Amino acid sequence: MKTLFLLVVLLLVSGCSESLVLVMPYEKEYFAQDKMSLSPIAERAEQEGHIFLIREASAGGESSFQGGCGCR
Amino acid sequence: MKKIILVLLLTLSVYAAPRVGDNAVTFTLPALYEESQSLSSEELKGKVVLLNLWASWCSGCKEEMPLFVELQEAYADKGFILVTSSIDNEAQSAKDFLSDVDPKKRLTSLYDADKILPKTYRCPGMPSSFLVDKFGVIREVYIGSIDASSMTQLKNKIDKLLGE
Numbered sequence: 337m338k339t340l341f342l343l344v345v346l347l348l349v350s351g352c353s354e355s356l357v358l359v360m361p362y363e364k365e366y367f368a369q370d371k372m373s374l375s376p377i378a379e380r381a382e383q384e385g386h387i388f389l390i391r392e393a394s395a396g397g398e399s400s401f402q403g404g405c406g407c408r
Numbered sequence: 409m410k411k412i413i414l415v416l417l418l419t420l421s422v423y424a425a426p427r428v429g430d431n432a433v434t435f436t437l438p439a440l441y442e443e444s445q446s447l448s449s450e451e452l453k454g455k456v457v458l459l460n461l462w463a464s465w466c467s468g469c470k471e472e473m474p475l476f477v478e479l480q481e482a483y484a485d486k487g488f489i490l491v492t493s494s495i496d497n498e499a500q501s502a503k504d505f506l507s508d509v510d511p512k513k514r515l516t517s518l519y520d521a522d523k524i525l526p527k528t529y530r531c532p533g534m535p536s537s538f539l540v541d542k543f544g545v546i547r548e549v550y551i552g553s554i555d556a557s558s559m560t561q562l563k564n565k566i567d568k569l570l571g572e
Contacts, residue, residue, distance in 0.1 A: 337409050340413075341409065341412065341413075344413075360526070360527075360530075360531070361526075361531060361532065361533050361534045362461070362463070362495055362523050362526035362527070362531055362534055363523070364465075364534075365463060365465050365496070365497055368465035368466065369465070
C-alpha cells in the first residue's frame, strides 16, 4: 500500500516537471500566427524549395535530376 | 490509507471536465460588442443553448461560424439561443471577423478574455461546442468544427430538446 501511495505522490509531483508542460488548444493563439509557420509565405516556400533542391543536388544530395545549374 | 486514497480520488474528480449529463458551467461574461453589458448563464435557463467557444485565429472556428449564423436565424423565435464566446487575446480580432460573417449580429457574442470557459470545460480542442438543455444540463459535446452534415444532426437534437 505504501508503494501505491508513493506512486501516486510521484505521479502528482511529476506534474510539476518542466518536461510535462502542455499547451492547451485554447492557448495556441501565438502558435497560430503566420510568422510561427515554418513556411509563412507559400510562394516563397516553393521558390526556396527549388533553390534547396538545386543546391543539394549539386552536392549529390536530394535528387539527381538537376545538376546545380539553376535551370528547370 | 483508504481515506487518503478516497481524498485523492475526490480531488481528481473535482478537476474532471464536465461531460454529457453534467450541469453546464455557470458563468457571467461581458458582451463582445458592449463590454458594459454582460450575460449570465442564469439568464439562459429555460432555453436550449449551444455554447460555442471559438477564436478568430482558429481556422475550424471560422469555417463553422457561417453555419451558426444560419442556425440562429432558423431558430430565432423557437427558444433556442446560440452563444459564442471568443477567447481571442484582443477582442477587436473577434469583432473584425464577425463583422463579415455576422453583420446583423444575430449571434449572442461574448468575450472571455481570461479563457475561463475553455479552462473550466478543459477543452481538448478548438472549437468546442456544448449543447445545453432548458434545465442547464449538457446534452451533447462537439469537439472540432461542425460541418454541414453534422449540422443536420445538431438540428434534430435541438428540435428534440425544444420539444421536451
